[in-house]
Amino acid sequence: MAILSTSGLARTFTTKQGPVEAVRGIDLRVQPGEIVGLLGPNGAGKTTTLQMLTTLLPPTGGAATVAGRDLVADPAGVRERIGYVAQSGGVDPQVSVREELVTQGRLYRLAKAPAAARAAELAAELGVEDLLDRPCAALSGGQRRRLDLALGLVHRPELLFLDEPTTGLDPGSRADLWDLVRRLRDRHGTTVVLTTHYLDEADALADRIVVVDHGVVVADGTPRELKQRHAGSPGASLQDAFLALTGRRPAPAQDPAPLSV
Amino acid sequence: MHVLAADTALVFGRYARQTLRSRFQMLFGILMPLLYLVFFGPLLRDLPLAADASSWQVLVPGLLMMLGLFSASFAGFGIIVEKNLGVLDRMRATPVSRLALLLGRVLRDALLLLFQAVLLVVAAVAMGLRAPLPGVLIGLVFVALLSTAMASLSYAFALRVRTPQEFGPVVNAVTLPSMLLSGLMLPMALAPGWLDALSRAVPYRYVVDAVRAAFTGEYAGTEMLWGALVAAAFAAGAVTLGTRVFRGAGA
Ligand SMILES: Nc1ncnc2c1ncn2[C@@H]1O[C@H](COP(=O)(O)OP(=O)(O)O)[C@@H](O)[C@H]1O
Ligand SMILES: [Mg+2]
Numbered sequence: 074m075a076i077l078s079t080s081g082l083a084r085t086f087t088t089k090q091g092p093v094e095a096v097r098g099i100d101l102r103v104q105p106g107e108i109v110g111l112l113g114p115n116g117a118g119k120t121t122t123l124q125m126l127t128t129l130l131p132p133t134g135g136a137a138t139v140a141g142r143d144l145v146a147d148p149a150g151v152r153e154r155i156g157y158v159a160q161s162g163g164v165d166p167q168v169s170v171r172e173e174l175v176t177q178g179r180l181y182r183l184a185k186a187p188a189a190a191r192a193a194e195l196a197a198e199l200g201v202e203d204l205l206d207r208p209c210a211a212l213s214g215g216q217r218r219r220l221d222l223a224l225g226l227v228h229r230p231e232l233l234f235l236d237e238p239t240t241g242l243d244p245g246s247r248a249d250l251w252d253l254v255r256r257l258r259d260r261h262g263t264t265v266v267l268t269t270h271y272l273d274e275a276d277a278l279a280d281r282i283v284v285v286d287h288g289v290v291v292a293d294g295t296p297r298e299l300k301q302r303h304a305g306s307p308g309a310s311l312q313d314a315f316l317a318l319t320g321r322r323p324a325p326a327q328d329p330a331p332l333s334v
Numbered sequence: 335m336h337v338l339a340a341d342t343a344l345v346f347g348r349y350a351r352q353t354l355r356s357r358f359q360m361l362f363g364i365l366m367p368l369l370y371l372v373f374f375g376p377l378l379r380d381l382p383l384a385a386d387a388s389s390w391q392v393l394v395p396g397l398l399m400m401l402g403l404f405s406a407s408f409a410g411f412g413i414i415v416e417k418n419l420g421v422l423d424r425m426r427a428t429p430v431s432r433l434a435l436l437l438g439r440v441l442r443d444a445l446l447l448l449f450q451a452v453l454l455v456v457a458a459v460a461m462g463l464r465a466p467l468p469g470v471l472i473g474l475v476f477v478a479l480l481s482t483a484m485a486s487l488s489y490a491f492a493l494r495v496r497t498p499q500e501f502g503p504v505v506n507a508v509t510l511p512s513m514l515l516s517g518l519m520l521p522m523a524l525a526p527g528w529l530d531a532l533s534r535a536v537p538y539r540y541v542v543d544a545v546r547a548a549f550t551g552e553y554a555g556t557e558m559l560w561g562a563l564v565a566a567a568f569a570a571g572a573v574t575l576g577t578r579v580f581r582g583a584g585a
Contacts, residue, residue: 127427131582152429163424165416167355168348179344180428182337224424 076232076264077103077126081135083288084121095121097288098135103266105231108258110279111268114319118288119268120160123234126266127157140232153181156225160236162217163224166210170201170220173209174227181228188227195223199253215246222253233257235267239274251278272311282311286319341431345438352412353446363405364450367397371458374519379462383521387550390463395473395545396518397458398451399538402477403518405450406484407509409443410492414501417493432581436489436573443485444478451477469548472558476545476565480538483569486576493579512536521546540564 079101086093096118103109111119124130126139128148137144140154164173171192178188196202199219204212212220218238225233238254239247255278257263269275275282276296284292284299292299296311304313353359371394378389416422425435451474455463488505495501515529516522516538522530533539544561552558 124423129423129426149429152427155427157424157427159420159423161418161420163420163422165352165419165421167352172348172351176344176348177424177428180341180425180430182340182429 074105075102075138076105076141077101077137077139077266079126079135079137082122082125082132082137083134084118084125084130085133094288096125099285099288099290101283101290103232103264105264106258106262108254108265108267108278108280110275110282111266111285112270112272112275112279112282112315113268113285114270117270117285119270119285120236121288122285123157123236123266123268127155127234128152129157140230153228154231156228156230156233158221158225158233158235158238160240162221164209164217164220167208169206169208170196170212171205173220174205174223177224178227183227191227195226199223213246214242215249218242218246218250219253222250226257229261230263232264232266235265237269238267239269239271247274254278272315276311284315284318291318338431338434338437341434342437342441345425345430345434346441347438349439349442350445353442360446360449363401363447364453366404367401367454368457370397370400370519371454371461375458375461378520383524384546384550387546388462388464390458390461391465391549392521392546393519394455394458394463394465395549396520396542397454398473398477398545399480399516399542400513400518401450401454402447402481403484403513403538404509405447406443406481407488407505409439409485410488410490410501410505411498413439413489413492414495414498422493426580433573433577435580436486436576439489440482440485440573440576444481447481448474448478465549466551468553469551472548472553473545476541476548476561479565479569480541483537483565483572486569486572490572490576490579512538515539516542518542537564537568 079099082096082099083094084096086095099122111122113119121130125132126137126144128144128151132145139151142150142154144151174192174195175188178191179185183191192205193202196205199222201216201219201223204216209217209220222238225235235254239250242250251274254265254267258265267278279296281293281295282299283290292303294302299314300306300311302314303317304310375390375393378393381389383389383392413422455470491504492501515533516536517525517533518538521543522533522539525533540560541564543557547555547557
C-alpha cells in the first residue's frame with residue numbers, strides 16, 4: 074500500500090504574460106520507508122509539486138492520496154500526518170531556537186509540557202542542544218538546516234517532504250544532513266520525499282530517483298537502473314543518464330573537485 | 335471552538351512577544367496623532383465646531399480613528415517579511431486553524447492600538463479634553479473593532495504582493511483619502527453637500543461620528559446605531575476576506 078500516490082497532478086499559474094504550466098502531470102507512487110529523490114534542473118516544477126503535496130498550493134488538475142488522505146478532500150488530515158521543510162526553511166531570525174521548536178510543537182497541537190520535552194529531545198537528536206537559547210540568526214548554515222529539519226519532525230510524521238535540503242551548504246554539512254535523513258528512515262521508518270538538483274545527492278541518498286523535467290516525470294528507477302537504462306551501463310555516471318534524459322547538464326556538485334557518480 | 339481559541343492564543347503569543355521585543359514599534363504609531371493633538375488641537379479651541387461639544391470632544395475621536403486607520407493599515411508589512419522568510423508557509427503546512435493565523439496577529443494589533451489609544455486619551459485629558467468615561471470606553475471599543483478590520487485587510491493585501499515596495503504606496507493611496515473623506519480632523523457636518531455625500535462611502539465616517547456622539551454622552555442616538563452597524567459589518571467582512579486569503583493562495 075503506497076504512502077503517497079498521485080495521478081496527473083498538475084498546476085498551471087495564471088500570470089500577466091499568460092498561463093505558466095509549472096507542473097503538467099505527475100504520476101508518482103512511494104512505498105512506506107522509501108527515500109525518493111525528485112531530481113530535476115531549476116524550473117522543472119519540483120517545488121511546485123511539493124507545495125501541492127503539502128496542501129500549500131491547490132492543484133489545478135489531477136488527484137493525490139498523501140499519507141492515506143485525499144489531498145483535495147481532506148487537506149487538514151494530510152497536514153497532521155506529514156512534515157514539510159521548505160527550501161528557504163522558515164524561522165524568524167529574532168526568535169530563539171527553543172521558542173521556534175516549542176511553537177512548532179504547539180502548532181501541531183502538542184500540549185505545553187510535551188512540546189517543551191519534544192523540543193529538547195529533537196535538539197539533542199539533531200545536535201543543536203547547545204544552541205537552544207540563541208536566536209536563530211546566530212546559527213551557521215548547517216545548524217540552521219538541522220533546525221529546519223527538526224521543525225519538520227516535531228510531530229513524528231510518517232512522511233517527510235524536504236525541498237532542496239542541502240542547497241547552499243558546505244560539503245561537511247551536506248554529508249551530516251544525509252546521515253540524519255538516513256538515520257531517520259532507519260530508526261523511525263519515516264518515508265522521505267526530497268527534491269534536489271544535485272546528482273551526487275540523489276545518488277548517495279535516494280533509494281529511488283524520479284527525474285522531473287518541464288513538469289513531467291521523464292524517468293523513474295533506482296540510481297543503478299537509471300544508469301543502466303539511459304547511459305548504457307550500471308557503471309556509467311548518473312550525469313550521463315541525466316544528460317541523455319534532459320539534454321542538459323545538471324548543476325555540478327558543490328565540491329570543487331567534480332564527484333564521479 | 336476550543337481548538338480555535340487555543341490556536342489563536344498561540345499565534346497571538348508569538349506576535350505579542352515580537353512586539354514586546356521592539357519597544358520602538360510600540361510607540362511609533364502614536365506619533366502622528368500625538369503631533370496633531372499638540373500642534374493642531376490648540377488651533378481649534380475657540381472655533382464653533384459643534385453646538386454642544388468642546389473642540390477636544392470633536393478632535394480626539396478623530397485622532398483615535400486616525401491611529402486605528404494608519405497603524406492598522408501597515409500591519410501587513412511584517413507578514414511580507416515573514417512570507418519571504420518562509421515562516422508563513424511553515425505555519426500553513428501545520429494543522430493550525432487558518433482563521434487563527436489571522437486572528438492571532440490581528441488581536442496583537444488591536445491590543446497594541448488600544449494601548450496607544452489609552453495613551454492618546456491621557457495626553458488629550460492633559461491638553462484639556464473632558465468627556466464621560468463610558469463614552470471614552472465606547473470609543474476604545476470602536477478603535478479595537480476598526481483596527482481589527484483594517485489590519486485584516488492589510489494582511490489580505492500584503493499576502494498578494496511580493497515586496498514591501500509594492501505594499502507601501504498602495505496603503506498610502508488608500509489611507510490618506512480615507513482620512514480626509516471621513517472627516518477625522520473636522521466633522522463632515524461642516525462640508526458642502528457633494529463632499530458630505532462622498533464621505534458616506536467611507537466606513538470611518540460613520541464610526542467617527544458615533545465616537546464623537548459617545549464623547550458627548552449620547553449613547554442611544556442614530557449616530558451610535560449607524561456607527562455600530564458599520565463597524566461590525568466592516569470587521570466581519572474584513573476578517574472573512576483575510577481568512578480566505580490565508581487559507582488559499584498566500585502566494
Ligand atoms: N507563483 C508562480 N507564478 C508563476 N510561475 C511560477 C510560480 N511559481 C513557480 N512558477 C514557475 O513554474 C516553474 C516551476 O517552478 P518550480 O516548481 O519552483 O521549479 P523547481 O523547484 O524545480 O526549480 C518555473 O518556470 C517557475 O518560474
Ligand atoms: Mg525549487
